[in-house]
Amino acid sequence: MTILTNRSDAVFIRQLFTEIEEKMSNTAATILEHRTVLKLDGEDLVPFLQAVVTQDISLVTPEKSVWSALLTPQGKFLHEFFVTAPPKGGLLLDCEKDRAPDLLRRLKIYKMRSKATLEPTDDQYTVLALQGSDLSETLGLSKNKGASKEILGGCVYIDPRHQAMGARAIIPTENLSKFIEKYDLIKSTLETYDQARVTLGVPDGSRDLEIEKSILLENGFNELGAIDWDKGCYIGQELTARTKYRALIKKRLVPVKLTGPIPETGTDITIAGKNVGILRSVYGNQGLATLKIDALGSDQLLCDAANVTPQLPEWIEIDA
Structure with missing residues (x-):
């Protein structure tokens, strides 16, 4: 049975994006300076x-x-990334900037004798998040998640996680000003982007997850489309599949509203002194918290002196 409590946040999310869009005379762009791009190529790249x-x-x-x-290999989170196909072939990976060397190192270990090249691009590309009304029409894309097209030597695409996340772009830095001019973009801030993202419940790599500890199915990666269940084996596939088919999920990462003194990330969330979760991220009075599923309907959640109200987004699938 799917839990349907605390769904009133869907109205809040729609209001939030409406308010953001009303402030925009054009499409807004956030330069994601904490992201970078890896370039992959070679005849064995896809397999x-x-x-x-x-x-x-x-x-x-x-x-x-x-x-x-x-x-x-134990099915725990290491890295998340977007995969796009640039116009000149190969693949581009939009990943966390500070952790890109680790991702590159691990991929090279698994590459073994495959005919594939893996390399950083340094500052050759800029990663952007785009928000605005009629975004797909503005960009000339369908509304389908992941819909992509080439632009100025890079690519722009509808966010494959959730349509309310807008679009993303990977643009050669030398063409960034042309891209901004082409779509008459106005500058937005990472804070605004994060508030919308967190309210929707979408995690952003190690900013919200624990490296080598977090499990994808506890953090929305299934509903948000990061897992293909029919593709066959991959690193960590066995535990991921077992977690799904044996219904082993006992906690979830969910958006929460904090009322009162804002606590630090990493602070325990309790009911009557009993630990039922942990605060992962905080942006204003919104946050992401890992909570036990049986605590999601409680109105007695505390994080230090702050009251915690779970706000489950419509996309999340939680079975009681």
Whole structure:
């Protein structure tokens, strides 16, 4: 049975995005300085990645991008990234900037004798998040998640996680000003982007997850489209599948509203002194918290002196 409590946040989310859009005379762009791009190429590239990451890489074309992850052999989170197909061939991975060397190192370990090249791009590309009304029409894309097209030597695509996340772009830095001018973009802030993202319940790599500890199914990666269940084996696939089919999920990462003194991330969440979760991220009075499923309907949640109200987004699937 799917839990249907605390769904009133759906109205709040719609209001939030409406308010953001009303402030925009044009499409807003947030330069994601905490993200960078890796460039992958070679004749064995697709079969090599297919055996390593969680999403079906054969789906990636210049018209479609995906979101995927790399796990430990035990099925724990290591990296998340977007995979796009640039106009000149190969693949581009939009990943966490500070952790890109680790992702590159791990991929090279699994590459073994595959004919594939994996390299950083340094500052050759800029990663952007785009928000605005009629976004797909503005960009000339369908509304389908992951819908992509080439632009100025890079690509722009509808966010494959959730349509309310807008679109993303990977643009050669030398063409960034042309891209901004082409779509008459106005500058937005990471704070605004994060508030919308967190209210929707969408995690952003190690900013919200624990490296080598978090499990994808506890953090929305299934509903948000990072896992292909029919592609066959990949690193960590056995535990991921067992977690799903044996219904082993006992906690979830969910958006929460904090009322009172804002606590620090990493603070325990309790009911009557009993630990039922932990605060992962805080942006204003909104946050992401890992909570036990049987605590999601409680109105007695505390994080230090702050009251915690879970606000489950419509996309999340939680079975009691």
